[in-house]
Amino acid sequence: MVMKFRSSAFAHLHIFKLANLIFYKLINMSSGKTYFMHTKTFAVISTILSVIVLMSFAIKNEPLNNDPNVVAKDSVASVKAFMDVYKVLMSPRCMNCHPAGDIPLNGDDGHLHSMNPQRGKDGKGISAMKCTTCHQPTNVEGLNQPPGHPDWHLPPANMKMVFEGRTANQLAKQLVNPKTNGNKTIKQLIAHADDGLVKKGWDPGEGRTLPPMSHAEFKQAWITWLNTGAYAPSSK
Amino acid sequence: MIKLNINKKPIEVDVDPETPLLWVLRDTIGLVGTKYGCGMAQCGACVVHLNGVAVRSCVTKVSRAVGQKVVTIEGLSENNDHPLQKAWMELDVPQCGYCQSGQIMSAAVLLNENKNPTDQDINNAMEGNICRCGTYLRIHNAIKLAAEIQRKDSK
Numbered sequence: 001m002v003m004k005f006r007s008s009a010f011a012h013l014h015i016f017k018l019a020n021l022i023f024y025k026l027i028n029m030s031s032g033k034t035y036f037m038h039t040k041t042f043a044v045i046s047t048i049l050s051v052i053v054l055m056s057f058a059i060k061n062e063p064l065n066n067d068p069n070v071v072a073k074d075s076v077a078s079v080k081a082f083m084d085v086y087k088v089l090m091s092p093r094c095m096n097c098h099p100a101g102d103i104p105l106n107g108d109d110g111h112l113h114s115m116n117p118q119r120g121k122d123g124k125g126i127s128a129m130k131c132t133t134c135h136q137p138t139n140v141e142g143l144n145q146p147p148g149h150p151d152w153h154l155p156p157a158n159m160k161m162v163f164e165g166r167t168a169n170q171l172a173k174q175l176v177n178p179k180t181n182g183n184k185t186i187k188q189l190i191a192h193a194d195d196g197l198v199k200k201g202w203d204p205g206e207g208r209t210l211p212p213m214s215h216a217e218f219k220q221a222w223i224t225w226l227n228t229g230a231y232a233p234s235s236k
Numbered sequence: 237m238i239k240l241n242i243n244k245k246p247i248e249v250d251v252d253p254e255t256p257l258l259w260v261l262r263d264t265i266g267l268v269g270t271k272y273g274c275g276m277a278q279c280g281a282c283v284v285h286l287n288g289v290a291v292r293s294c295v296t297k298v299s300r301a302v303g304q305k306v307v308t309i310e311g312l313s314e315n316n317d318h319p320l321q322k323a324w325m326e327l328d329v330p331q332c333g334y335c336q337s338g339q340i341m342s343a344a345v346l347l348n349e350n351k352n353p354t355d356q357d358i359n360n361a362m363e364g365n366i367c368r369c370g371t372y373l374r375i376h377n378a379i380k381l382a383a384e385i386q387r388k389d390s391k
Contacts, residue, residue: 117363126361
């Protein structure tokens with residue numbers, strides 16, 4: 001919506017300038033300038049106007065949050081914030097537990113988790129290979145020891161919430177759609193920034209890199225993205 | 237003092253709550269059937285059951301076991317006659333034997349949940365148990381045999 005407004009404001013500015021130009025040319029014409037000169041100028045103006053109008057449609061982003069409680073829709077601010085969010089979600093601390101397959105990933109290079117533990121129906125593993133078989137309620141001390149949280153798990157099999165391989169456009173759409181985000185509303189998504197397992201990304205245990213910004217910065221970007229309309233970046 | 241229930245017996249131990257359960261089992265209580273392999277939950281030699289769920293005792297703090305029922309290889313059966321133990325003996329599975337208690341404890345969780353596991357079920361459940369002697373085929377066959385024994389015993 002704001003992008004539209006800005007685009008139209010941009011166009012209005014040009015129209016104003018062009019109107020001045022036309023007015024100036026009309027005066028010149030009445031004072032004896034050739035009509036041919038004015039027609040040529042008009043053609044140029046028309047072309048420029050057409051390009052501006054077409055561009056305003058081409059660069060329009062997609063608003064995903066139509067929640068009436070949204071503070072003020074602003075596609076530029078929203079997309080900018082999401083690109084920060086995207087950097088974090090695609091970092092190994094987040095993406096390793098949102099794999100495309102049914103085996104979590106390990107390490108900063110996102111290789112398959114050693115021992116090939118399976119997702120299981122509830123995302124908590126299978127038989128003798130539950131997540132909590134190795135992942136304790138807290139981090140185990142020592143280099144590359146298993147990180148811990150009482151509720152360690154992957155997304156469940158019926159809603160995998162995959163991050164791996166998703167473009168910014170795809171992930172933004174996936175995150176705001178209740179059918180693909182764990183049935184969460186915008187309000188619940190905002191609260192999810194403080195989920196214990198989400199925050200665990202910033203306390204991953206020794207030997208693991210942190211996400212590219214602090215949790216506070218991530219949370220601010222996350223909330224900004226959602227509260228300004230949750231726009232998806234262009235798919236192009 | 238920390239109160240534990242190990243192999244259906246209550247026991248009190250005077251240890252730091254942060255101590256790994258494996259240390260308490262082996263060094264404090266003297267149950268040395270559970271082995272120390274890697275110390276970082278990567279090999280499976282130290283698997284025990286906590287309320288029926290497999291855990292790696294080398295990274296499990298003893299405080300996590302308080303109020304839970306711990307079962308080690310020594311408590312898996314009264315007379316070493318669990319279907320898995322019968323099958324292990326029948327197929328002469330172990331070579332050096334070091335990983336075998338962990339293998340059996342993981343397999344026991346599988347058979348408790350799945351009375352007729354497929355080859356893929358067995359592979360998925362046993363992926364986290366390493367055998368440096370490479371007895372994997374015998375382990376796999378023994379689990380199949382144990383499932384068969386278990387089904388016959390339950391009739």
